[in-house]
Amino acid sequence: MGEKWAAAVAPVKRLLGNWMDDTGTNKADIADVVVPVVAAAMALVSGVLIEISPLDEGWDSLKRVETIVALVSSVATAVVTGVAAKRSLSTRKDARGAISSFSNSLTGAADAVDGLMKSERTLADRDRFIDAMLLQATSLMPISQCRATLYSLEEAENDGSVDDFYLKIVGRSKGRPDKARAQFQPDTEHGAAIISIVRNGQSRFVSDHRNCDFPVERDKEAMWRSFCVVPVGTPGRVWGALFLDADKKTEFTSDKKAVAMSIARFVEIGIELLASAAADVQPEFDEARKQLDGVAPATVGRASYTPSKKAGD
Structure with a gap:
């Protein structure tokens, strides 16, 4: 299964690699775009869950939906915050390394x-x-x-x-x-x-x-x-x-x-x-x-x- 998956994604990776070379884009640049999009999608899912939730089934159902929404929102926030913190630390480290070099x-x-x-x-x-x-x-x-x-x-x-x-x-x-x-x-x-x-x-x-x-x-x-x-x-x-x-x-x-x-x-x-x-x-x-x-x-x-x-x- 692993080999088949690797063979299937290889052409996509080559195309992505060529595009990154041509445009001078790196993985960090892609993360800057992808992470906010994922976070926004997760927030949207939270809203959809509230709209379709069976609120007429009582308090337990409402609590369950609120728990799901809170969990999804927390994950989205954690992802954005974690990536931002990592990029910030990486940027400072790279800057210090560049100056030293x-x-x-x-x-x-x-x-x-x-x-x-x-x-x-x-x-x-x-x-x-x-x-x-x-x-x-x-x-x-x-x-x-x-x-x-x-x-x-x-x-x-x-x-x-x-x-x-x-x-x-x-x-x-x-x-x-x-x-x-x-x-x-x-x-x-x-x-x-x-x-x-x-x-x-x-x-x-x-x-x-x-x-x-x-x-x-x-x-x-x-x-x-x-x-x-x-x-x-x-x-x-x-x-x-x-x-x-x-x-x-x-x-x-x-x-x-x-x-x-x-x-x-x-x-x-x-x-x-x-x-x-x-x-x-x-x-x-x-x-x-x-x-x-x-x-x-x-x-x-x-x-x-x-x-x-x-x-x-």
Whole structure:
């Protein structure tokens, strides 16, 4: 019986799951609608019971109906109150957890920059910094199942007659385990559009890959549904871009955009450090941290950078 029931409801569960993915709805959102409807239905049943009750049978019948009505009403009230209390506690717990996670991730991002400041800035130091920043980005960015990927803008080797650029992944993406695209090539509409966006120093936020104002290519097996691309560069040069994508449609609010831009700024600080060991990037570092501090409460120790402290500067 159990297996037959599971097989019967499986198509309904699939349809419901697809609808929830498409609309960004979760179980709590459904409960917000279903619970009041159930409570209202139970209250309606109470009224119907009173109307159809055989009051002419005497006092015992009336008491029995009143008992049923009271029981049904009590259950409806208990359901609504219990669910509301659970949602309230869950919301507060989630909020505390989100603040704590944000604070820890912001501290981790600051530590990654500070560690690069104090390092010899070798290729291994660069890789450690990028890995740490991408990992912290997946926690800082408030989107579903975030994956963070960094790409460098490379110029294709040719005879100089064609101005060809492409984007190449740097290291490995962090977050979801599905593999990120290795390159964006100019010979595809999607690749050409992304490369043009990055070279022009633009940031783009795509809430739904099916509703975008530039060509987007996505494999059927791909998990991402929405993404943002934020250019990363040093003064006078676009170095590459930070990609942050989610497995659900995403409304990129001003806060989410601010977080994405600030993460990219942290990466830029690292790129500037690697490009010029003598550069004092403390002002840029402080400004990037302020931007993130303004999005969510966080306490981060001030990492300082003094060029004279580094041997050879």
